[in-house]
Amino acid sequence: MAKQKKTMYYIMPNRTKDVRGTFTKKVERFLKDHGKECMVLTEEREDGQRVIPPLPKGYEGVALVLGGDGTVLRAVRDMRKDQMPVLGFNLGTIGYLAEIEKAGWEEALLKVISGEYSTEKRMMIYGEVRTPDGRKKTKVHEYGCMALNDIVLVRQGSLQILSFTVYVGGRKLNSIHADGLVIATPTGSTAYNLSAGGPIIEPTAKMILLTPICAQELGARSIVLSAEQEIMVELVMEKNRTKSDASVKVVFDGVEELVMEPGDRILVRPSERKTTLIKLGDSSFLDVLHRKLEN
Secondary structure, three states, rough: OOOOOEEEEEEEEEOOOOOOHHHHHHHHHHHHHOOOEEOOOOOOOOOOOOOOOOOOOHHHHHEEEEHHHHHHHHHHHHHHOOOOEEEEEEEEEOOOOEEEEEEEEHHHHHHHHOOOOOOEEEEEEEEEEOOOOOOEOOOHHHHEEEEOOOOEEOOOOOOEEEEEEEEEEEEEEEEEEEOEEEOOHHHHHHHHHHHOOOOOOOOOOOEEEEEEEEOOOOOOOOOEOOOOOEEEEEEEEOOOOOOHHHOEEEEEOOOOEEOOOOOOOOEEEEEEEEEEEEEOOOOOOHHHHHHHHHH
16 A cells, blocks of 8 residues: 655745735744644745755645735746646735635635645646747747746837737638737636637636737637647738837746747647646636626
8 A cells, every 4th residue: 555645835925925924924834833844935046936845755745825826827837847736825916826815714724734625737838939940949948938827929129010920730810910919728818818808718628819919900809729729820020110120029927038030930739737726615717707807
């Protein structure tokens, strides 16, 4: 019979949401008072990633993320390939990824350490930018090109409309003229995609959304595509434009950036990596959505 693993709780605070560390200390003390082992992770490396010590032998990990949705997104990136279940504490305003609200957090955390929870898998996407000659543009590490929420193409030059050509399965779908483009997962449908007028999608679905930002065409709409399709977006150079005016920033979950120049293409596909979120009770996404929209 296999020996049951112990649990190490990694506490990942957002220092701007808990400036003095008061709430962080409360969570740490709560865990220790209940006989649980934990670490507060605040140190960062030169590349901006939080240092996550390897799990001791015979342990499994749980990430307790204190902040909000943005903090959860960063924690997922910090873990890179060493994924563990994530539980978010919402210390901000509107939170869809953060499961626990600040009021009543002790009762909720007690359920977690007692094993009274379920987990939910969320798809992530990977974006690969290639030049016209096929050269790949990447960050220092491949994890910088993954996103749980979205990959956003935004203008970095003058205030002029950008032009994109969208290909699905190797075939041209359409051309988009807009200030930018949001490529979102179902989890990210309630983030920038929603602000840009895109649809809300049940977060465990498997699909990819393309939503233009301030489209030039009156009839421009979001496109919902199967995650099984290969999606490619090309940045097109318009007449009387310079390369610097037409280039865009490619932003992964609001953090990592690449520069995409006219003629470059970004290939987006589901990542092999998935994010595991801890869920408490039987509250559905629609219940959460109802509460958030009523606030």
